Amino acid sequence: xxxxxxxxxxxxxxxxKEVVLAGWVHNVRDLGGKKFILLRDKSGIGQVVVxxxxxxxxxxxxxSQESAIQIKGTVKAxxxxxxxxxxxxxxxxxxxxxxxxxxxxxxxxxxADIEVRLKERLLDLRRQEMQAMIRIQSTAVRxxxxxxxxxxxxxxxxxxxxxxxxxxxxxxFPVIYFGKExxxxxxPQLYKELLAGAVERVFEVAPAWRAEESDTPYHLAEFISMDxxxxxxxxxxxxxxxxxxxxxxxxxxxxxxxNDLAILNHRLPSITRPIKRVTYEEAIEILQSQGxxxxxxxxxGTPESRVLNKVLEQDLYFITDWPAEARxxxxxxxxxxxxISESFDLVYRWLELVSGSSRNHTREVLERELRARGLNPINxxxxxKWFDYGIPPHAGFGMGLQRFMLMLTGLQSVKExxxxxxxxxxxxx
Numbered sequence: 214x215x216x217x218x219x220x221x222x223x224x225x226x227x228x229x230k231e232v233v234l235a236g237w238v239h240n241v242r243d244l245g246g247k248k249f250i251l252l253r254d255k256s257g258i259g260q261v262v263v264x265x266x267x268x269x270x271x272x273x274x275x276x277s278q279e280s281a282i283q284i285k286g287t288v289k290a291x292x293x294x295x296x297x298x299x300x301x302x303x304x305x306x307x308x309x310x311x312x313x314x315x316x317x318x319x320x321x322x323x324x325a326d327i328e329v330r331l332k333e334r335l336l337d338l339r340r341q342e343m344q345a346m347i348r349i350q351s352t353a354v355r356x357x358x359x360x361x362x363x364x365x366x367x368x369x370x371x372x373x374x375x376x377x378x379x380x381x382x383x384x385x386f387p388v389i390y391f392g393k394e395x396x397x398x399x400x401p402q403l404y405k406e407l408l409a410g411a412v413e414r415v416f417e418v419a420p421a422w423r424a425e426e427s428d429t430p431y432h433l434a435e436f437i438s439m440d441x442x443x444x445x446x447x448x449x450x451x452x453x454x455x456x457x458x459x460x461x462x463x464x465x466x467x468x469x470x471x472n473d474l475a476i477l478n479h480r481l482p483s484i485t486r487p488i489k490r491v492t493y494e495e496a497i498e499i500l501q502s503q504g505x506x507x508x509x510x511x512x513x514g515t516p517e518s519r520v521l522n523k524v525l526e527q528d529l530y531f532i533t534d535w536p537a538e539a540r541x542x543x544x545x546x547x548x549x550x551x552x553i554s555e556s557f558d559l560v561y562r563w564l565e566l567v568s569g570s571s572r573n574h575t576r577e578v579l580e581r582e583l584r585a586r587g588l589n590p591i592n593x594x595x596x597x598k599w600f601d602y603g604i605p606p607h608a609g610f611g612m613g614l615q616r617f618m619l620m621l622t623g624l625q626s627v628k629e630x631x632x633x634x635x636x637x638x639x640x641x642x
Contacts, residue, residue, distance in 0.1 A: 214306070215233060216283070217234075219255065220257050220258065223288055223296070227298070228290040232300060233285045234284050235254065235308075236252045237279050237280065238251070238282060240320055247262055248274075249261075250263065255344070259295060259299070260298075269303065272305045273305060277310060277313045278315055278319065278320070279315060279336065280311045282305060284300065285303055286300040286302040286304070316332075316336065317330065317337060321341070327626065330629075331639065334642050341476050342476060345473035345477050346473075346477070352462075352465050352469055352470065354439075354614070356458075356465045357439055361416045361454075361458070366441070367412055367415050368415075368417065369401075371417060373398045374397065375398045377595075384423045384425055399423055400421050400440065401417050401421070403596045405417060405441075406609070407599055408442065409442040409444040410605065413443070414444065417439075421438040427637075433615060433636055434636050434637065435634075436627070438612070439611070439613070439617070441569075442609035443607060448557055452569070455488075455569070455610060455612075459559075466621055479623030482620060491531065491533070492534045493532055493535045496517075496532050497511070499520075509536065515563050518564070521560070530560055531559055532557065535558070536552060538585075540556050540570060542586055543570075543582070545573050554570060556571070564620075567610050568611055569609055569611065570610075574605060574606050575600060579597055618630035
């Protein structure tokens with residue numbers, strides 16, 4: 214039997230037609246000499262009926278939840294059935310029988326905590342909530358790419374085994390590379406800057422690694438970084454790109470995923486353009502007015518961002534012009550006030566989604582900024598040497614996909630929106 218339809222394609226309009234479906238047994242009920250099978254495939258859940266007079270009835274008795282099956286049957290319109298239609302089974306094959314009992318209830322009748330879910334992750338990913346998340350994530354990444362293609366960007370692929378850290382510090386995973394010490398890339402930052410010096414507009418969607426000790430709902434050791442770099446531009450130009458990406462993703466998810474959002478019981482945030490901008494100094498003043506003992510140079514973390522979100526009454530807002538000393542060496546200082554950098558964060562309520570800036574584009578400035586941070590320019594010669602050959606002014610940003618997905622799904626942890634998360638205590642599955 215060759216599959217002819219996905220479940221979402223079986224509608225009352227096909228009444229009387231023969232179809233072949235394949236999927237997993239979501240549930241089985243035995244009522245009055247009939248077996249009602251809830252069959253699940255990538256598109257949704259539909260109802261299959263096996264009558265006791267059918268040769269497949271004996272096969273149906275062997276079914277267990279999450280067994281992979283294939284059925285042939287006739288479509289029957291029935292308002293009582295899910296989606297207003299069911300399939301009367303004439304032939305049933307068990308392709309792969311699942312053990313019973315399951316270590317995790319895919320139908321969600323029995324809830325499991327996050328640790329059990331991540332341990333039994335493949336079964337967890339078959340749950341409707343996780344299926345909805347995966348579909349939304351696919352649309353988000355596709356829209357990210359399509360938006361940048363429309364703006365004339367090229368997709369790139371940068372090295373993930375590197376000789377030195379992007380930003381210095383100790384948040385690196387060392388690896389042995391042909392007898393030498395190397396590291397997993399924290400980000401594509403330095404390489405995407407160089408490539409902007411070749412083809413002007415580039416982006417990448419790829420994994421990155423940070424050996425942080427943080428074990429919070431917002432941190433991972435391995436995450437998907439969505440990076441953009443743009444030549445002959447500054448941070449104001451790339452903030453417009455950020456706005457376009459966010460607006461297009463929200464529009465496409467709202468248009469194409471109403472059922473998935475209903476499964477997740479989530480309402481997407483509203484966006485007004487231009488997105489509100491607050492300077493770092495204005496943000497500090499707001500926090501001080503709310504009684505927080507913050508001063509210039511302090512970080513604005515999650516507790517402070519919660520206060521800002523309450524005062525600003527905005528789902529999304531930029532914090533711009535951060536202290537230069539708080540940003541990486543490649544971040545450009547403002548010419549009118551060198552203590553301030555041409556930089557920004559995009560914050561969703563109290564969660565940082567995007568970080569970006571104008572970049573330093575002269576070797577002399579880069580070397581000075583490296584030394585100011587206790588870094589040796591010699592270790593960055595592979596990067597610095599190219600600034601002798603006409604690297605133009607440029608700017609860019611990075612966005613963590615998993616954090617972005619929290620905004621799009623309403624889920625509470627980046628671990629939930631990582632298919633197989635890697636964090637401080639998790640290396641399998």
